[in-house]
Amino acid sequence: MPREVGAKPQPRSRVSALDRALQVLDQLRATGSPMTAYDIARSAGAPLSTMYSIIDDMVEKGLLMRADDRRVWLGPRLYSYGLLYASSLDLLAVAGEEMQRLSREVEETVQVCGRDEGMMIVLLMAEGPGHFRVTSRVGSRVPVNWTASGRLLVGHLSPAKRAAFFAKHVKPSPTGRAVTDPRKLSQASAAALAQRLSIQIGESDASVACLAAPVVNPRGECMITISIVLPEAKAMNPERYTRAVQAAAERIEQRLGWRTAVDERAA
Numbered sequence: 001m002p003r004e005v006g007a008k009p010q011p012r013s014r015v016s017a018l019d020r021a022l023q024v025l026d027q028l029r030a031t032g033s034p035m036t037a038y039d040i041a042r043s044a045g046a047p048l049s050t051m052y053s054i055i056d057d058m059v060e061k062g063l064l065m066r067a068d069d070r071r072v073w074l075g076p077r078l079y080s081y082g083l084l085y086a087s088s089l090d091l092l093a094v095a096g097e098e099m100q101r102l103s104r105e106v107e108e109t110v111q112v113c114g115r116d117e118g119m120m121i122v123l124l125m126a127e128g129p130g131h132f133r134v135t136s137r138v139g140s141r142v143p144v145n146w147t148a149s150g151r152l153l154v155g156h157l158s159p160a161k162r163a164a165f166f167a168k169h170v171k172p173s174p175t176g177r178a179v180t181d182p183r184k185l186s187q188a189s190a191a192a193l194a195q196r197l198s199i200q201i202g203e204s205d206a207s208v209a210c211l212a213a214p215v216v217n218p219r220g221e222c223m224i225t226i227s228i229v230l231p232e233a234k235a236m237n238p239e240r241y242t243r244a245v246q247a248a249a250e251r252i253e254q255r256l257g258w259r260t261a262v263d264e265r266a267a
Contacts, residue, residue: 155193
């Protein structure tokens with residue numbers, strides 16, 4: 001039957017090859033380990049034959065590599081893209097230098113974190129020199145309500161968007177101490193960004209604390225955070241660490257040319 005004149009075209013239901021390729025990469029990122037084509041297709045809810053074809057094509061083009069057990073993982077071509085992308089990011093380059101400087105200053109583990117949808121992701125890390133080391137693998141993703149950085153990263157959103165964001169993404173933490181009330185989280189998030197400091201103690205891991213400061217662009221958006229991860233006992237007297245982490249965040253903004261703009265906006 002011909003479509004009526006003036007009728008709106010129906011949206012296409014076919015999933016493109018690019019979308020399928022992104023599904024493959026997203027599944028590998030989510031699991032953090034190699035997977036078979038069958039497991040990827042099942043997790044993504046995609047036709048097995050289609051996913052086999054997409055994966056074969058990605059392997060041939062170097063986007064994936066296949067082990068002897070038929071499981072696939074990220075390929076060398078993606079690594080070269082990632083290196084080129086990372087080299088173009090002044091933000092992370094500057095943040096990495098200040099992260100190393102801060103870690104030497106406080107002699108604790110320091111992380112640079114960002115937001116990946118509803119999760120906080122560790123972008124960079126410098127381990128502290130002490131015997132007590134709290135480390136997270138670069139690329140680790142944690143629910144935003146578990147961490148000091150997570151709250152800062154959404155603090156610039158409007159109250160309605162913050163509340164909706166937390167309502168969608170909060171999860172109970174392993175220690176049971178992380179706040180899960182979206183309204184309380186929204187208020188705490190805005191307050192932390194205004195104070196340029198967020199502190200969490202024992203919410204994601206027992207006996208571990210984190211002090212984070214935001215790196216804010218001229219539009220007032222928290223782009224990344226820099227944080228000190230340390231034993232809970234040391235966080236009972238946080239003044240030294242508070243000053244150090246806030247100063248590191250300010251240096252990043254100054255080096256990027258953001259600090260003056262931020263100060264003028266705040267005034």
